[in-house]
Amino acid sequence: MQRLLFLGDEAIAQGALDAGLSGIYAYPGTPSTEITEFVQHSKQAKQDKIHSTWSANEKTAMESALGMSYAGKRSMVCMKHVGLNVAADPFINSAITGTNGGLIIVAADDPSMHSSQNEQDSRFLGKFAMIPVLEPSNQQEAYDMVHYGFDLSEHHKVPVMLRITTRLAHSRAGVKRKDLRKKNDLRLPDDLRQFVLLPAIARKRYRNLLNIQDNLKEESKNSSFNNYIDGSDKSLGIIACGIAYNYLLENYPDRHVPHPVLKIGQYPLPKKMIERLCMECAEILVLEEGYPIVEESVKGLLGKGLKIKGRLDGTVPRDGELNPNIVAVSLGMKDTYGLPVPSLMVSRPPSLCSGCPHIDSFKALNEVFEALPKGRVFSDIGCYTLGALKPYEAINSCVDMGASITMAKGAADAGLLPSVAVIGDSTFTHSGMTGLLDAINDKSPITIFILDNGTTAMTGGQDSPAFGRIESICKGMGVEEEHIHVIRPLKKFHQENVKIISEELNYPGVSVIIPRRECVVAIDKRVREKFKKTVATG
């Protein structure tokens, strides 16, 4: 069959479609976004009526996917690593309920924090939930693991995590497709109490999860994704997880590693394979993308005595993603380097687009704050987080989705007045609404900016879940109508906007200001698509 050039994300999406998927659920988040977008744009998915619209956040996505599994069908839920924190409650409990139709949770980690606020390792959460975790080393494995993962999930009645990292998600390579598999029919669980986690049932379900752990380890031992590749030089044994295996091979041009190598692509760790490596080799080097989770486990499995090298002993840097050079140095090879970067080099950080509505919002806000003490603007996750950088330097926090409103409330509770929150429309519906309710109930003296550009801009312009309904949501939740203002973030309204903001900062209750103007990138895309349609229809 012909090889198709797929991003890792696209390989997962195509794998799911070919493996009999009925629905995919997600909230956009780099580097996971392209999985769901691929399904949304797939003709095959459209024909087969595969569910693929965006969810309000990762928790609602996870729960919907679990509901689809309850109904007997195969479902997938995709998120970036920090999204799994949002979905942690249903995620952990889905291991207790178990599944009916196959369920795969894709967690896309971002070591080196290319587009994230931390580099947490989702394999820890997989281990915490006690479910199988699959970690592909290349795009073909990513594709194949979806088929395998659904089988594993349906056979053991547990959800399965597919853990990828940025480099795999956003790198293209040739992928061979498998034959198309039929979707599952609607079928309820055999035991209608399986999903009722009342304490008495939950205890039973939890014991069941504990009981299948040995079977899951057995699966890992027999898995084609875990391979023991023998080598004659036993002075060192190497454990290479996921894409770390590629960086290892890169350092041996003929692809022949002289040392025994244990290639890991499936967890729980195959204990017997690790024992064999440790028995046969004088030292162990662990290469893994993310936290030193395998390194810690191997240390735990074997106690003291054997030298285990990795991120914990400094052989590999403790933070950041791996690359071929880091792996070369950890193997004791000579490092390579081209020419030095000239001293005149300056950094070129991302910035708000020319014409972006957020620029006018920040200018108005900054003018109001000229007369006020600084350090009182709590913000959130989105393009507007760039307002922390020059020339605006308008915001003082970015922690997690929705934290702007609740942190502003907490600071106001502490007596920091005025206290301001700046959040985007999509982030507001993701996780800001519950915080707003807290503020309303407490009559907190905070001013909330909901920057409404009509789209989820930073991840590439996905639909905003409450498009055109932001002010009615605020009103419905209990914000007083006279303290909800929709303003136009444009130069010509600057003075008017400054006046409204100043007045609301003085109001000792919850105010909501909604600067509304469409994202310039979204306009450009919309106009281009309209033009294309006009041309096509003549």
Next chain:
Amino acid sequence: MKKDIILAGVGGQGIISIAAIIGTAALEQGLFLKQSEVHGMSQRGGDVQSNLRISDKEIASDLIPYGKADLIISVEPLEALRHLPFLSPDGWVITNTKPYINIPEYPEIEKVMNEIRSLPHYIALDAEEIAKEIGSLKTANIVILGAASPFLGMQYERLEEAIRFIFRNKSEDVIIKNLLALKAGKDFSKQQMES
């Protein structure tokens, strides 16, 4: 055959199109390919780069090791310099000379060009000027691809076919302008190497 290429530029300058064209041509030639891209936050006017690896053997790493890149292809002069640690001793730098200034502390362009002129192997051309002559400023990235074409170890006709394929939904005029841009870039490089 192996070509490790760093593509560099500023978000929105079209390096992904260059990667897609080389990638399509490589696949048509039956070669293996890995291409890592930058998505997300860094696209907004920040520096972007893509690792493109082509080989007649299977490729291991998605990332090119430092000091091993055969080519740095950059649509912006400062960005060409940013990735020099990846360049192999025999590697070439193919770069646009037209700066993209969206930061206040952008160095003096003459100093940037002096750095480029001090490189052992380079081709530097004003792709915008050439694109303007062709009649479409948007083809500047393809001019740069054309300038890189003699170094790709690939038949030139394959690149032309790939352009036709990548722009298949565009008008014939767009395709012709891009093919002209490719040729203008190639001619520039050929002339440089002969002189």
